[in-house]
Amino acid sequence: MEEILEDKSVEPGPLAPDLRLPKDPLPRGESPRRVLIIGGGFAGLECARRLANDRRFEVTIIDRTNHHLFQPLLYQVATASLAAPDIARSLRQILMKASNVTVLMDEITDLSPEIHSAKGKSGQAYAYDYLFLAAGVQTSFFGRPEWEAYTLGLKSLTEAQGIRRCVLSNLEKAELTECEEERSRLMTVVIAGGGPTGVELSGAFTDLVHRSLRDDFRRIDTSDLRVVLVEGSSRLLGAYSEKQSKYALKRLEALGVEIRTDTLVADVTEQCVHFADGSKLEAAAIIWAAGTEANPLTRQLGVPLADRAGRLTPEADLSLPGFPEVFVGGDLVSLKDSKGSFIPGVAPAAVQMGRHVAAVLKEERRLENTRFKEQKLELRPRFRYFDKGIMAIIGKNAAVVSSGKLRLTGFLAWLAWLFIHILFLVGFRNKLSVLLGWAFAYARNTPDTRIIVQKQE
Numbered sequence: 125m126e127e128i129l130e131d132k133s134v135e136p137g138p139l140a141p142d143l144r145l146p147k148d149p150l151p152r153g154e155s156p157r158r159v160l161i162i163g164g165g166f167a168g169l170e171c172a173r174r175l176a177n178d179r180r181f182e183v184t185i186i187d188r189t190n191h192h193l194f195q196p197l198l199y200q201v202a203t204a205s206l207a208a209p210d211i212a213r214s215l216r217q218i219l220m221k222a223s224n225v226t227v228l229m230d231e232i233t234d235l236s237p238e239i240h241s242a243k244g245k246s247g248q249a250y251a252y253d254y255l256f257l258a259a260g261v262q263t264s265f266f267g268r269p270e271w272e273a274y275t276l277g278l279k280s281l282t283e284a285q286g287i288r289r290c291v292l293s294n295l296e297k298a299e300l301t302e303c304e305e306e307r308s309r310l311m312t313v314v315i316a317g318g319g320p321t322g323v324e325l326s327g328a329f330t331d332l333v334h335r336s337l338r339d340d341f342r343r344i345d346t347s348d349l350r351v352v353l354v355e356g357s358s359r360l361l362g363a364y365s366e367k368q369s370k371y372a373l374k375r376l377e378a379l380g381v382e383i384r385t386d387t388l389v390a391d392v393t394e395q396c397v398h399f400a401d402g403s404k405l406e407a408a409a410i411i412w413a414a415g416t417e418a419n420p421l422t423r424q425l426g427v428p429l430a431d432r433a434g435r436l437t438p439e440a441d442l443s444l445p446g447f448p449e450v451f452v453g454g455d456l457v458s459l460k461d462s463k464g465s466f467i468p469g470v471a472p473a474a475v476q477m478g479r480h481v482a483a484v485l486k487e488e489r490r491l492e493n494t495r496f497k498e499q500k501l502e503l504r505p506r507f508r509y510f511d512k513g514i515m516a517i518i519g520k521n522a523a524v525v526s527s528g529k530l531r532l533t534g535f536l537a538w539l540a541w542l543f544i545h546i547l548f549l550v551g552f553r554n555k556l557s558v559l560l561g562w563a564f565a566y567a568r569n570t571p572d573t574r575i576i577v578q579k580q581e
């Protein structure tokens with residue numbers, strides 16, 4: 125734990141180099157500052173880890189689930205390649221050695237920044253000296269909340285398991301039915317949204333039905349599963365170069381995915397997608413990966429929102445305008461980097477923000493016991509985003525990577541993707557089990573995560 129207390133990644137404020145950390149980090153008679161972190165995702169967890177065992181802080185991290193989730197591999201749970209415990213780990217377990225950190229499972233429903241308090245669904249109120257709001261984003265239906273009832277999202281483990289259950293159950297029903305029309309509906313998956321989530325999911329579905337499940341069924345041919353990827357703009361993977369977009373399109377088409385670009389969804393009803401051109405497509409599985417919006421808690425802070433998706437634009441130190449004790453980070457932030465580009469909603473950005481907030485709090489605490497205490501707000505370090513790039517996997521053996529001037533496609537990109545994703549999985553057990561699981565599935569094409577556990581009625 126020692127090395128994470130030494131934060132070298134954040135530049136100190138302009139006067140900070142003169143200062144020495146006081147010998148006793150918590151001066152006698154002073155009480156620790158209460159830090160409330162909402163969200164145990166990439167940003168919140170990183171902040172808690174950085175403040176771990178620092179006696180100047182009493183940290184409470186609250187999440188509505190009991191685990192930290194590695195979202196980049198959710199699509200593998202949805203397509204029966206990995207099991208849920210491979211990509212999630214209990215927050216308590218991760219933070220068990222951090223004696224100043226309390227983990228609570230509660231859903232924050234109310235924020236009252238004027239009185240430094242938050243309230244949970246449990247009815248508990250949480251008072252704080254500093255708040256770090258890192259509650260992420262949720263699926264957005266562009267003002268059509270009724271579509272939620274007919275679609276499946278991919279933001280949580282429950283949702284990933286819901287997709288897997290739905291698609292596997294549909295294949296079972298297709299094996300049973302005698303009706304051609306019904307079978308065709310049961311064997312159609314529509315994925316709305318041609319970003320990384322849609323591309324990764326559609327590629328993985330083709331792997332599942334062409335390779336893994338190929339020999340499992342007798343009456344149906346699983347490779348008849350129709351995967352339709354729908355994108356409103358003219359190309360897939362809009363954040364990547366045009367060449368990489370074309371590569372993704374060709375690769376997915378070769379895998380059997382039906383791609384419809386320039387296609388807008390006008391309506392979604394039960395098991396049916398209606399398009400803006402008047403056509404419609406019946407599908408027993410409709411996956412919505414077309415948009416996100418900030419956690420609704422951002423709307424309770426009384427500050428102007430950055431966009432219609434409810435994101436917040438903080439000050440350079442990541443605190444909120446008018447609320448220097450409230451920080452925001454991760455996907456719910458809308459901020460530009462030093463080159464003027466928007467910082468993408470990716471895990472490394474969230475981690476860097478969590479790390480930055482912890483560094484600001486430590487710096488501030490240090491200044492409080494010096495002659496610079498009056499200037500502590502002006503001396504706060506600015507957040508600087510270090511862009512590590514973006515990557516998306518396209519079925520087995522292929523990916524696209526875009527990092528600085530580097531553009532990789534194909535097998536090399538896939539290897540880079542594999543290495544990085546395993547490296548960043550939280551916890552050794554997960555890394556090892558994911559690696560072994562993948563190696564086995566890769567060699568044998570037989571994922572053992574295809575058991576359907578029925579939803580409790």
Ligand SMILES: Cc1cc2nc3c(=O)[nH]c(=O)nc-3n(C[C@H](O)[C@H](O)[C@H](O)COP(=O)(O)OP(=O)(O)OC[C@H]3O[C@@H](n4cnc5c(N)ncnc54)[C@H](O)[C@@H]3O)c2cc1C
Pocket residue numbers: 162163164165166167168186187188189191192193194195196197198199230231232233258259260261278279320321419421453454455456469470471472474515
């Ligand atoms: C399917 C998918 C694939 C992705 N692939 C990649 C990828 O390949 N590479 C990459 O870098 N990024 C990827 N991302 C994006 C990446 O996961 C996010 O950028 C990152 O998770 C953002 O971190 P965060 O801390 O802001 O939010 P999150 O990690 O979403 O954490 C937010 C946390 O807040 C909790 N929470 C929410 N509301 C409340 C509440 N009211 N009370 C208490 N707790 C609450 C949630 O339970 C959650 O644990 C992917 C995302 C998805 C969904």
